[in-house]
Amino acid sequence: MTDTPQLDRRQFVNVVLAFLGTLMGAIVGLPAIGYLISPATRVQKKEGWITLGPLENYPVGTPTLFSFNRTTVNGWEKTVNSYGAYVVRFSPDQLKVFSNLCTHLSCRVSWKEDLKEYVCPCHDGHFDSEGKVTAGPPPKPLQEYETKIEDGNLFIHYVDG
Numbered sequence: 001m002t003d004t005p006q007l008d009r010r011q012f013v014n015v016v017l018a019f020l021g022t023l024m025g026a027i028v029g030l031p032a033i034g035y036l037i038s039p040a041t042r043v044q045k046k047e048g049w050i051t052l053g054p055l056e057n058y059p060v061g062t063p064t065l066f067s068f069n070r071t072t073v074n075g076w077e078k079t080v081n082s083y084g085a086y087v088v089r090f091s092p093d094q095l096k097v098f099s100n101l102c103t104h105l106s107c108r109v110s111w112k113e114d115l116k117e118y119v120c121p122c123h124d125g126h127f128d129s130e131g132k133v134t135a136g137p138p139p140k141p142l143q144e145y146e147t148k149i150e151d152g153n154l155f156i157h158y159v160d161g
Contacts, residue, residue, distance in 0.1 A: 039076050047158060047160065048158055049148070049155045049156070049157055050156050051153055052066050052068075052097070052154040053066075053153060054152055054154075055153065055154050056152075058087045058089050060089045060090070060091060061089070061090075063087065063098075064086065064087050064088075065084055065085070065086055065100065065111070066084065066085050067084045068082075068083055068085070069082050070083060072160075083100075083158075084100035084108065085097050085099060085100060086099075086100055087154065088129060095154075096130070097145040097156050098118075098131045098142040098143065098145070099142055100118075102120035102122065102125050103125075103133075103139060103140045103141065103143070104122070104123055104125050104136070104139065105122055107120050107122035107123075109125070117134060118131070120136065123136060123137050125138040127141065127142050131143075131144060145157060145158065
């Protein structure tokens with residue numbers, strides 16, 4: 001005679017309860033794990049067009065500072081960073097927009113009307129109205145943003161990184 005394993009009632013109930021408990025744990029646990037992990041897997045938008053407002057807000061011949069904020073979410077951490085850009089209108093139809101961060105160590109430059117230059121206070125870097133280095137340690141010109149004008153509003157293409 002062959003010995004076939006027999007389950008008594010108690011063993012059968014234990015096997016069924018273990019199976020149902022595992023199934024219920026998976027049904028509740030997998031979405032919970034997905035909810036907890038999902039912020040870390042979201043792809044962040046690193047670029048975009050930022051409106052700087054109507055073009056008439058920027059006078060010809062005078063660099064004008066515009067400040068804007070960018071919000072980034074890294075997992076569960078939300079960070080708001082402040083940035084600046086100088087809008088320079090050389091004529092009514094010709095303009096450039098430069099970052100206000102020095103290319104040496106990312107200190108914020110400011111326009112000095114008496115010198116007709118952007119000056120970095122950290123290490124005395126100087127840039128002309130076109131953003132080119134005229135003195136000091138900066139290795140390259142100020143970053144220039146791509147621009148577009150739609151319906152009389154100025155936009156810059158901001159790329160993070």
